[in-house]
Amino acid sequence: MPEKVKILLRFSRYLWPYWWRVALSFALLGIGSLLGMVNPIITKVMIDNVYPNKDMRLFLLLIGAGIGLYMLKTTLGICQNYLNMYLNRRINFDLRIKFYEKLQSLSLDFFSRRQTGEHMYRATNDVDNVVGMITNTIPTLIITSLEFILLLAITLYLNWRLTLMALSLVPLLYLNTHFSSRKLRDLNRINQRQLSDINSILHQGISGTRIIKAFRREKYEVLRYYKKLHENLHLQFKTWRVSTFYGTLGGLIATMGTSWLVWFGWYQVLKGNMSLGSLMAVTVYIFRLYGPLQNYSNLYQSVLVTLVSAERILETLDIEPTVRNTPGAKKLSHVRGSIKFSHVSFEYERGKPVLKDITFDIPAGSLVAIVGESGSGKTTLINLIARLYDPQKGRILIDNYPLKMISMASLRRCVSIAPQEPFLFGRTIMENIKYGNRDATEEDVIEAAKLAEAHEFILNLPNGYYTDVGEGGNRLSRGQRQRLSIARAIIADPRILILDEATSSLDAKTERRIFSNLLLFGRDKTIIIVTHRFSNIISADMILVLQDGSLVEMGNHHELIRNGSVYYRLYKLQLLKEQLGEDRL
Ligand SMILES: Nc1ncnc2c1ncn2[C@@H]1O[C@H](COP(=O)(O)OP(=O)(O)O)[C@@H](O)[C@H]1O
Ligand SMILES: [Mg+2]
Structure with a gap:
């Protein structure tokens, strides 16, 4: 009572x-x-x-x-x-x-x-x-x-x-x-x-x-x-x-x-x-x-x-949010964008590790690709960088600051993700892209849309940038939604830009064009790309290969091919698929 x-x-x-x-x-x-x-x-x-x-x-x-x-x-x-x-x-x-x-x-x-x-x-x-x-x-x-x-x-x-x-x-x-x-x-x-x-x-x-x-x-x-x-x-x-x-x-x-x-x-x-x-x-x-x-x-x-x-x-x-500002967390202003993982382990549910003892060091301004089979933990790794979850073990550092000591607001400002699932709000395209940066002007929106190879299809819509995309964006194709979601990430002008299979519903050519646009746009940014098309990431500075939650290989394309191990096998398999034309979307 x-x-x-x-x-x-x-x-x-x-x-x-x-x-x-x-x-x-x-x-x-x-x-x-x-x-x-x-x-x-x-x-x-x-x-x-x-x-x-x-x-x-x-x-x-x-x-x-x-x-x-x-x-x-x-x-x-x-x-x-x-x-x-x-x-x-x-x-x-x-x-x-x-x-x-x-x-x-x-x-x-x-x-x-x-x-x-x-x-x-x-x-x-x-x-x-x-x-x-x-x-x-x-x-x-x-x-x-x-x-x-x-x-x-x-x-x-x-x-x-x-x-x-x-x-x-x-x-x-x-x-x-x-x-x-x-x-x-x-x-x-x-x-x-x-x-x-x-x-x-x-x-x-x-x-x-x-x-x-x-x-x-x-x-x-x-x-x-x-x-x-x-x-x-x-x-x-x-x-x-x-x-x-x-x-x-x-x-x-x-x-x-x-x-x-x-x-x-x-x-x-x-x-x-x-x-x-x-x-x-x-x-x-x-x-x-x-x-x-x-x-x-x-x-x-x-x-x-x-x-x-x-x-x-x-x-x-x-309930208190599990991920929250640590007292005395710092506001980062001039982020360069290096990312360091040190013996990071993570599990969503007790006793089911999803990431195991991951250690790597990404210098600021590099182009990084993450590859691995579905379910190997790529999205999870990205969730940790954006601090959507905190790892149970190990440390993550941005510009040598522990992630936990960076204020949430400044962290979210410097990391921006185009996620695997391109969710849009049932509002106009303009509003959806602007969601990434409320201060953006109309020109900024068009610029971002061009970088994401979305400008043309947007112009072909009845109301252009002011077309309502319907609930969850259901009036657009998945590929179109993905491009808007990329534009939304770009317009935030982050130091660290992450594309988590954000181009999976696009054809290989469009994907390649977006990647090269990004390279031009983000020369000094750290860009992380998750994709299954190996041919488009050959030029990456560093490729992380995940398998069952472990980081099994790391290096650039040529080093990894020379290794002749996991990456090599995945690469050959992907190449074969592309030749057989299974990759046409
Ligand atoms: N919210 C969640 N709760 C519990 N398990 C999850 C959750 N999200 C993902 N997982 C599990 O974590 C593993 C890795 O998932 P994920 O990081 O999405 O892999 P990938 O992006 O490489 O396909 C999978 O086995 C998946 O079932
Ligand atoms: Mg994923």
Whole structure:
């Protein structure tokens, strides 16, 4: 329990900036609930004093009071409603921003652990649930408790015998709500899981349309969706049945209790122990007493269910990025671009080393190629240079500074990658290329596009540089996306430029042209290229050969050919492929 209270307290912090609105909202809620208790008294006076004495003045007074009360209550209600809506939307806004900010600050390892759909569920549904809890459920819970205590005091004062009799039904009501809420909570849990699954099916079914169409699995996907949705449909029906059953049962108990009281009360009226008006008032109050009792456990259960959402949000909010600025990290200003690996080992998952004891030294301004079979660790090595991950063992140095001692911002400014997967944002080409450097001018963008051999195809598009590329760039071919992704890396004007199989979907000739453009553009830059086409990297200053996460060979093309080992074999194989024409793309 204290754990749950702690979670609640953490979220109630979000109320602080709006404390006076929260206080006002509470006050209005309380006043509204107090005003709601006056009506039975009016009724009582009507019955006991106005009707028997035919008191016209009192009658008009009471009618006036009734109308005034109603208007006051309605006005306060609207104000309270507005405040509540305001707080709910505001805090929702704050929490969503905070969550997204956190999400953006986290390191890559966090994202590969969970599915996109789950992060999205947390950022939206879970946030809604929690905000609803702190702005609606909990205030209602508090006010309901106060109301109960007050009603109890009133009824005890008016007629303690009747009240105690009424309370004798409480255990029955308690049992009823106890069973119903337990059942409803379980159903609610299942519902949340099902909704999450449904979201995930929908998400994948839309993002995977290409594959679905290509394999003609539309019906299959619809069927999958149908099954899950259908399951949920019946769960909703069941939930309705359960809640209606117990709700009716609770109402029945309360009504029976009240009837029993009316009967007993009537007996007392006949005996002259109580006025008719008092009986009416007490009956209404006691019937109201049951309201909070029935509400109580529903609200409590709803808090319990929402706490699951709260825990999920906190889990994300509490994670610290694994890769972050070291205190005292230096801002590098004039980077030259030498890269040194010293006995670097790395694993994504414990006990599965992906890079093993890598040591090399790249002088600033060199052209370096990394080759190796798929899965040999090329991308991983590059991820380490850009510090997307930190190695478990060994040291990486840029310009002889340990990577960890360089501020993240200045490191990201000096290293720029055109990744294997050319992801584009669903914006214009101009915006996508400019993403690499917000200060770039239109001329810079065109210059970068020319270097990436993209200028011509861009001009052929309907809106040229202002063509929208569609979600993830899906209106362009992969080769076109790759060239834009290279332009985006170039425009950042980094000291270290990395192309990770960024030309894999281009023909050999275009690839060669891009490489020679880069050499002209980046004479003094360190350029690292990962490619499978050996013929285009013959002129590289240094070639690193990776095999199963180990650096097995290192040197320039001629040295490696002379070695007659791994590189030589890969080279011959590639040459053979090119001759057979398998490399035509
Ligand atoms: N995020 C990840 N989590 C776990 N394993 C990974 C991850 N990324 C890559 N790997 C594994 O690391 C190995 C090297 O991958 P990678 O560096 O992408 O190779 P390459 O770029 O040479 O094809 C592969 O066995 C791959 O399965
Ligand atoms: Mg790779």
